[in-house]
Amino acid sequence: MTILRLLENLKVKHKNGALDAEIKGIAYDSRKVEKDFLFVAVKGFSVDGHDYIEDAVSRGAAAVIAEHAVEITGAEKSAVQNRAALIEVPDTREAMALISAAFYKHPSGNLSLIGITGTNGKTTTSFITKNIIDAGGDKCGLLGTIRYITGDRTTAAFNTTPESLDLQSYLSEMVYNKMQYAVLEVSSHALALKRVEGCFFKVDAFTNFSQDHLDFHGAMDEYFRAKCKLFSCLDTGGTAVLNIDDPMIRPLAKKLDCNVITCG
Numbered sequence: 001m002t003i004l005r006l007l008e009n010l011k012v013k014h015k016n017g018a019l020d021a022e023i024k025g026i027a028y029d030s031r032k033v034e035k036d037f038l039f040v041a042v043k044g045f046s047v048d049g050h051d052y053i054e055d056a057v058s059r060g061a062a063a064v065i066a067e068h069a070v071e072i073t074g075a076e077k078s079a080v081q082n083r084a085a086l087i088e089v090p091d092t093r094e095a096m097a098l099i100s101a102a103f104y105k106h107p108s109g110n111l112s113l114i115g116i117t118g119t120n121g122k123t124t125t126s127f128i129t130k131n132i133i134d135a136g137g138d139k140c141g142l143l144g145t146i147r148y149i150t151g152d153r154t155t156a157a158f159n160t161t162p163e164s165l166d167l168q169s170y171l172s173e174m175v176y177n178k179m180q181y182a183v184l185e186v187s188s189h190a191l192a193l194k195r196v197e198g199c200f201f202k203v204d205a206f207t208n209f210s211q212d213h214l215d216f217h218g219a220m221d222e223y224f225r226a227k228c229k230l231f232s233c234l235d236t237g238g239t240a241v242l243n244i245d246d247p248m249i250r251p252l253a254k255k256l257d258c259n260v261i262t263c264g
Contacts, residue, residue: 003038003063003085006099010089017085021062026103026165028096035060040096040165041067049092057084065099067092093194097164101198107171108199111141111179115186115196117230118207118243122160122185125207130183141174143167144185151177161190164197171199188226196233204230205241209248224248234258 004019024036030052033039039056041049041064050068057064063085089095101108114129116122126144133140142149145160150173161184162170174182186196186204209224231240231252238258244250245264253260 001103003087006038006102007087008102010095010098011091012087012089014088015085016087017063017083019063019085021085023062023103026096026100027056028163028165030056030059033059033061036062038063038065038099040065040092040099042092042096043068063087065089065092065095067095091194093164094197097168097194097197100165100168104168104172106198106200107168107175108182108201110175111171111182112203113171113199113201113235114181114183115199115201115204115230115233116183116207117186117188117191117204117227119210121207122187125205126183126185130181133181133183138181139177139179140181140183141170141177141179142183143170144183150174151179159190160185160187161195164195167195168198186230188223191229192226196230199233200235201230201233201238202235203239203241204234206230206243206246206249206252208243208246228252231256231258 001023002020003023006023022036023038025034026038026040027033028040028042028049030039033056037060039061041053043049050066053064053066061084065087067089116125123145126142130140130142143162145157147157148155148170150170171182190196209227239261240256240258241261242249242253243264244253244262253262
C-alpha cells in the first residue's frame with residue numbers, strides 16, 4: 001500500500017517528499033524499522049519516538065509520521081537526504097491507529113467485535129463471552145489482560161489492550177484464521193491513548209465504575225469520560241450493554257444514541 005493511500009482520511013498539517021512509495025510495514029520502535037517501512041514517532045511516558053526519527057530513517061524508513069514541529073526541523077533534513085517522506089500530523093497516536101487499520105485492510109470490519117470496559121470484571125466477562133460464542137459453534141478470538149488468542153496461537157498479554165499497530169495485526173490474524181468474533185478488553189488507558197481508533201464494534205459493554213487509575217487520568221470525571229469513549233467506536237446499529245446497578249453508568253442508558261441493553 002502506498003504512503004498516499006495510507007494518508008487517506010488523515011489530518012495532515014504538512015508533508016514533504018515522495019508519497020507514492022509502497023510501504024512494506026509499520027513500526028513505532030525505530031529498532032524494528034526495515035527497508036520501506038513507515039515509522040510513527042509516538043511520545044511515550046518515558047521515551048519520545050521523535051528522538052529516534054533519524055535512527056529510523058537510517059534503517060531504511062520510507063516515510064516518517066511526526067507531530068513535534070521542533071524535532072521535525074532536524075528530522076526533515078535527514079529525511080530529505082535519505083529520500084524519505086515526512087508527514088506532520090496533529091496527533092501521532094491517532095494517526096498510527098488509523099494508518100494501521102488501513103494497512104491491515106480494516107480487519108474489524110470482517111469480525112463481530114465485542115468491547116468490554118469497566119473498572120472490574122473485564123477479564124471474567126471476556127472469557128465468559130468467548131466461551132459462549134465458542135460453545136455456539138463460532139470461532140472467537142480474544143485480546144485481554146491475561147492472554148491474546150488469535151486462532152491456534154495463544155500469547156501472553158503485554159497490555160490489557162495492545163498498542164493500535166499490534167491490535168490491528170492481531171485482528172488481521174483472526175480474520176486470516178477465519179474467526180467470526182473477537183472479544184476485547186478495552187482499558188481506560190487504551191481509550192485515552194486512542195488504541196482502538198479505527199475499530200468498529202458490534203457490542204460494547206460497561207461492567208462497573210469505581211476509583212482507579214487516577215495516577216494516569218488525574219480525576220474521576222476524566223477517568224469516566226475515557227471509559228465512555230468506547231461507545232463512540234460502535235458500528236452503525238451497534239449495541240451498548242450497561243450495568244445499571246452502577247449509579248455512574250445508569251444515566252448512559254438515556255444518553256447514548258444507540259441500541260441499549262441493560263442488566264441489573
